[in-house]
Amino acid sequence: MIVIIKSHTDRAGIDEVIAEVKRLGYQPRPIIGELQSVVAAIGDETTHNSLESLNALPQVERVLRVQKRWKLVSKEARSSPTVIDVDGVKIGGGAPVVLMAGPCSVESEEQLLETAHAVRAAGATILRGGAFKPRTSPYEFQGLGKDGLRLLALAKKATGLKIVTELLSEHDADLVAETADILQIGARNAQNFRLLVAAAKTGKPILLKRGLSQRVEEWLLGAEYILSEGNSNVMLCERGIRTFETYTRNTLDLAAVAIAKSETHLPVIVDPSQGCGRADLVPALCAGAVAVGADGLLIEVHPRPAEALSDGQQQIDFARFAQLAESLQPLLRTVGRSA
């Protein structure tokens, strides 16, 4: 770390900082500048105490980190890309870009099975669908719960699609893990660290959505929570961040996909449906996601979006999904990631 001392601080003030740096287990290296001095602190920032509390000293202007805060997710920890094998479907590395598709919410047996067959026919290998739904208002549809899980199991049996579904509660970790092939952690729980740990402990692959206002660093540290529990089957999922823009529901940050691919060994999935909140923009954003290097796409598909119990505005129907999957083929071949 680097401790910046306020200008006009006398030697005694600098010495006090040096002493504190030493007390916290770092080797201090003072650098007396023309106008301002700094104390560099040598030591592993990820195992020693943070020096940020030194900001509390009146003569300290700022404390700057030197090291990156993530370890297990980094390419230094593992130089080859993690390829997650979801019961035969491979995600990451050079594997074909995986299509995960299905309704925002599981609503009925008919709706789910109809959708499962349709998305499989169009090329999806993983079925998405929410049984437990986190809703902004308590008066909105909260999902079918256990019944939804039952329907997902049914759809899996009927189609062979693997299942990704959201885990909302620590209490439900084992229950959801019985049905799900991939546990999804939603954006609103991206820093619900207890839930991350509970999910990790099931041993299932985890799809970790980026929080609504989560910096890339914080997102990677969320994944770090999971890896540090011994579960390294984590997919990062970019799903748009919250900004001032109101035309779209969120702002899809495709640079974050490139960063995650470059900083970590983990697969990166893009959710264009949540990412913009508008069905009409989904195809363009799928193409953009593939072009920047995404390993998979998570797309909301509903038989009749206008009748959806949640987020109809961003779901596409079967015909449009089939057309989208088809239209992505040339691009997937160009980037060498077609099935």
Place this chain on the structure above:
Amino acid sequence: MIVIIKSHTDRAGIDEVIAEVKRLGYQPRPIIGELQSVVAAIGDETTHNSLESLNALPQVERVLRVQKRWKLVSKEARSSPTVIDVDGVKIGGGAPVVLMAGPCSVESEEQLLETAHAVRAAGATILRGGAFKPRTSPYEFQGLGKDGLRLLALAKKATGLKIVTELLSEHDADLVAETADILQIGARNAQNFRLLVAAAKTGKPILLKRGLSQRVEEWLLGAEYILSEGNSNVMLCERGIRTFETYTRNTLDLAAVAIAKSETHLPVIVDPSQGCGRADLVPALCAGAVAVGADGLLIEVHPRPAEALSDGQQQIDFARFAQLAESLQPLLRTVGRSA
């Protein structure tokens, strides 16, 4: 709700919207405009299905809500302000502005007791202190856990101060409720709806922090989750939102305090320590918070901030807290809210 139809839509397209509105349980009132038409949908938006899924129809441009989404927290549901009685300490209404103070994390018996005595002497009536800490990185201090709760109980016994401490996990709701007089829900869990419900069910008063990027509407709907479980002892807590500004850790949104006071019957607390992340700005922001109408202040105080195990940069020491509490007195008298 108001459904805006795209311009140049023919009558059949409009009729399809009208039929959908009717199917979803609303009375449609079409208004055919010069350039654009709308269909107003009469019905209670909070009990009927949302019409937002109609965005999925190609002829629909946008769907606009008319009604506010919150009910139980609103002044229509209860015209007089909620005054929460925390074992004799009153919060809200015309009650004196309450000072909640203490360390970011409970670190040791000595640290906590020393702080408890100091903040009580300066006028605080509630002791804050984290036993379970949500930390961005798994490598940071995670709190003393149960031992922290034990120390909080000790401090309560020694000083008579009431205790506010954070609940991180559904599993711990009853455990934390044994010690805490007020359960705090942190910003990162502001939309962890299962945790809100678990906290509500303990029956304890709840201090609900605003999420990092939570709109006021969403914050009030978070409180609505708690009230709809039958627990109406909720304090809203503004603690800064995440913006592009980097000089401060968060941007304290004092307008949100005024809005919450005007839209709801609930007490509103301000946390200036998290709100700016800088000890030097805490006094000015406390004054600002009182002036806009806050019912209480949540202030981080530590015996030696530079040695704190978390967030030292935003904690103030005993002398500064005593000085701050003293300096607020004339302002509190001016607004008629001194003890």
Place this chain on the structure above:
Amino acid sequence: MIVIIKSHTDRAGIDEVIAEVKRLGYQPRPIIGELQSVVAAIGDETTHNSLESLNALPQVERVLRVQKRWKLVSKEARSSPTVIDVDGVKIGGGAPVVLMAGPCSVESEEQLLETAHAVRAAGATILRGGAFKPRTSPYEFQGLGKDGLRLLALAKKATGLKIVTELLSEHDADLVAETADILQIGARNAQNFRLLVAAAKTGKPILLKRGLSQRVEEWLLGAEYILSEGNSNVMLCERGIRTFETYTRNTLDLAAVAIAKSETHLPVIVDPSQGCGRADLVPALCAGAVAVGADGLLIEVHPRPAEALSDGQQQIDFARFAQLAESLQPLLRTVGRSA
């Protein structure tokens, strides 16, 4: 427009709103709801006064717009895409994706000519380079000014590349237009409406960057200022918006590119260099931009980025630019937009 009346407003209060709507030139259509009433106002919102001032009435809750605010840039105004002919280089429609490349700032004759030859060899047809630089601090390099323009003219003569350069001041509009083939309006001046008008009046094609925190609607209305002066040769340029993320300098909003393509007839350019502020991310974002439908790319290239007088961190050198241009070819062919 739709005027939402507060619940529990009596008939006299509603009638007052109706009268105001009429006075402002609209036909009022009151809709009396179960819980809340609205007054729809029929009339052209773009030619009548805004009704937003009615928010000032105590019984009015909110005023909502129905119509889009842009006209001349919309596809309703012109159904075929605008193709801008920059002295033989075509931009927009189905034309090949145009590469605009060059240094952030013009620094010297050698630097500029060297760069011009290199980017031309790699496939660029337009040379970028700032002669007048808007810098955050008055102590930073402000550009070579007129001398920079002279060097740009020299480079044009030597290479045949067309020139795009920024216009900072109304005073310089004619001066810059003498040299520039395209006038760039920078993000910081995106709502300097007088500059937009001055630029429009030169008759030159204009590249309009999106402001740092400009909503898409406001960006399109900025273009509307230019078109309403009779100059329809406008390219919209997405260059990243300001968000809470700090890993990148800005957040490139590729959804905005898709929206601008879908809502308007104007070409859309993407600036990935400013868009992320990091040379290492430029190639991935170029690919993403092409995939979502960009008509051109604006890329910062410098002989020796580490020695650049401005923004070295986001400029790429000749070898990397040549490699980038090459690597984009398969993608450009796939989308049918290669040269």
Place this chain on the structure above:
Amino acid sequence: MIVIIKSHTDRAGIDEVIAEVKRLGYQPRPIIGELQSVVAAIGDETTHNSLESLNALPQVERVLRVQKRWKLVSKEARSSPTVIDVDGVKIGGGAPVVLMAGPCSVESEEQLLETAHAVRAAGATILRGGAFKPRTSPYEFQGLGKDGLRLLALAKKATGLKIVTELLSEHDADLVAETADILQIGARNAQNFRLLVAAAKTGKPILLKRGLSQRVEEWLLGAEYILSEGNSNVMLCERGIRTFETYTRNTLDLAAVAIAKSETHLPVIVDPSQGCGRADLVPALCAGAVAVGADGLLIEVHPRPAEALSDGQQQIDFARFAQLAESLQPLLRTVGRSA
């Protein structure tokens, strides 16, 4: 500056950085760490070239600034607060908090004079009113222009109030300065550096609004542009920043007021009307602004807000302004800043 070297960089890579630091005029001080090395660069960052371009070197991870970037506005440049004397009205230092009030736009002689008399009677000493209006859409009312200036001069003569009005164009600097006692630079032009310089050169006091997404550092550097032209009569004006919140038009950042007061010697004004965009919140935010230390308030007042040609939703009428001015008195006395 501090140059952070990527881990695993060999000695030759570090030496290359050292050589570059030296070439750019700084004294390099390499610090070889356990896991990562840094090169501290000793020298005045405000007079030497920035080292940020070193980010372009492959072995450089990041470059961090040590020094603050502002100079003339800082308390180091001038330890006593600047008190601006606007023809007898003092602003800043311990002077009474000044009330600047008037309509968003000058609309007519009657409207302006009526307002001027009313706000003067309630205690305002400065009249605000826009003659040139920056409007998001070209189809909105653009202000009365020269005629508006004439009416402002008339109102000044009739009431003795000083005039603050916005300067939109470099061309109009002298024209507006003839009438205005204070030139306002609006948020959309906060980084229109040529306009800042043109305004500075008139010698008039300048009210510099913070840009919509301007960091405090950038806002102070905008003021630095004006001071470095020899005009030190600058008032900083916080007017809300753009965030994700939609309940209010902007998010008023009162911490920025405290920071500006602590970092600079300049007076700080708060504009609560723009700051929230809602008349109902103006009184609470005025109180908050005074409590955090504002030197003045800029408040929009209109005879009949519902009929205003711009921003009626945030303007208050005469009765409410008089009541507001009255209600602030006890607070102003408490902070020792009443007239």
